[in-house]
Amino acid sequence: MTTKRRKPVLILILASLFTAGWLSRVEAQATPPAKLVLLGPQQQLIAGLYEGTGPNASTAVLVFHDTANFISAPPCVQLFQRGFTALCTDAPFPSTGQVVWDQVALNIGYGVSYLRSLPSIQHVVLVGHSGGGAAMAWYQNVAENGLAACQASARLNPCGNNLAGLPPADGVVLLDAIPGLAFTTLSALDASVVETDGLTSQQNPSLYLFNSANGYNTDPNQSSTYSRAIYKELEPYCGAVVQERVVDEGDIITSGGSSSAIDTGLHLVQRLAGADARARIATQMDYPYQWNRNPRAI
Numbered sequence: 001m002t003t004k005r006r007k008p009v010l011i012l013i014l015a016s017l018f019t020a021g022w023l024s025r026v027e028a029q030a031t032p033p034a035k036l037v038l039l040g041p042q043q044q045l046i047a048g049l050y051e052g053t054g055p056n057a058s059t060a061v062l063v064f065h066d067t068a069n070f071i072s073a074p075p076c077v078q079l080f081q082r083g084f085t086a087l088c089t090d091a092p093f094p095s096t097g098q099v100v101w102d103q104v105a106l107n108i109g110y111g112v113s114y115l116r117s118l119p120s121i122q123h124v125v126l127v128g129h130s131g132g133g134a135a136m137a138w139y140q141n142v143a144e145n146g147l148a149a150c151q152a153s154a155r156l157n158p159c160g161n162n163l164a165g166l167p168p169a170d171g172v173v174l175l176d177a178i179p180g181l182a183f184t185t186l187s188a189l190d191a192s193v194v195e196t197d198g199l200t201s202q203q204n205p206s207l208y209l210f211n212s213a214n215g216y217n218t219d220p221n222q223s224s225t226y227s228r229a230i231y232k233e234l235e236p237y238c239g240a241v242v243q244e245r246v247v248d249e250g251d252i253i254t255s256g257g258s259s260s261a262i263d264t265g266l267h268l269v270q271r272l273a274g275a276d277a278r279a280r281i282a283t284q285m286d287y288p289y290q291w292n293r294n295p296r297a298i
Contacts, residue, residue: 056083133177
């Protein structure tokens, strides 16, 4: 049996849809036990299959996370309760430090191929929550664009040739997804830590962001405002400290304090739609300011 496949569509859901409020608006049904499915050439990946009913049953969702068991998790069960077919996996790796990314892609591919093999399935959608979102986005990128997406010279950890020909899904749903493991890891680094001995005793308090002496506000309803003096403290630890509201370094755009949000938004508009679009929106907002004093800034 052949089915007509649509061009892959990327669906971004930035906040979890699976809340108690949403569930209350849909009549929940009893969830039967999932059918055991063993994926992979060595049947190494454990998964549970919930076979949907009704008009949604021809759309299958693959719910995967590299270090978490999602067989009975809300995204899996609640989508099934709404009639979708759901294939949800157990955790293939015990911890993030043990994850092998090529194997992650292969595991997701096993799930996509399995769902494509079911005669009743017309569309396959990847669903990734938290770190699973990063895995699903990466997989779909490689599946759609081939090895060039993961073997470019700039890649610190290029993928293997065994990822050639991964079957793409028809859509990707990201639920409270992280922006990527590299970003998450780097954003978790603490510049105040002098020695990574696992103790806070080896810490430079002048660089600690949660030190009230540096401008941290303990009131959760208010923003923190850090003194410009911290720039001087950062100089020995950085290649360059740019004292600007917005700094554009190509692939990475950073901004200063909370008051620079408008500048950052307008700069992104200019990057995406051009200077005329930026000027038009700035005029509508009655915001005549533009920060462009540093060649590395806007």
